[in-house]
Amino acid sequence: DAKTTQPTSMDCAEGRAANLPCNHSTISGNEYVYWYRQIHSQGPQYIIHGLKNNETNEMASLIITEDRKSSTLILPHATLRDTAVYYCIVRVGGYGGSQGNLIFGKGTKLSVKP
């Protein structure tokens, strides 16, 4: 089972910031938080990941609480093309099986509206 809890769906107005929350209250000290998104009928797209510190790249920002039990993905200026299912995943490094397996839950369906 996924180790994360996300809202089923969210709406956001075009041009506004989209803030997607994720709870991971059982996260271990060596587990990273990853965010991916998937547009219908395409492969998942990597967005960002972090361990403890907040991270920012050209796509998004990741804010991780001090206790690491939750995080928020921020899309600063959402566009219609950001409409997708967003997955928050926690994992250790490693390849597969009990370690490193990318366990995708149901994710959050983000709808960006004009």
Add this chain to the structure above:
Amino acid sequence: DGGITQSPKYLFRKEGQNVTLSCEQNLNHDAMYWYRQDPGQGLRLIYYSQIVNDFQKGDIAEGYSVSREKKESFPLTVTSAQKNPTAFYLCASSKSGNQPQHFGDGTRLSIL
């Protein structure tokens, strides 16, 4: 451009047939992975490979086989032993186990 190419995009299999899905990457990544996604569900790991000539079973390897003869290629064979093969198959690669996995656009397999 660098990336992961999966082919074909759509594939149909007759009962009792084996079919092979192609996955090629030009990212110079050491690790490659195969996942299966069923409608409305998350991804499940089938096989992964850390390095050429080595691969390991994932959570749902039964009915599937892989090979890793070249760094850039990781083909998946869906055998007749896989009783429910209809799904969306995704290939991914990463520089190492700690690095993010990057995905191809998938192959949708259906049974005739």
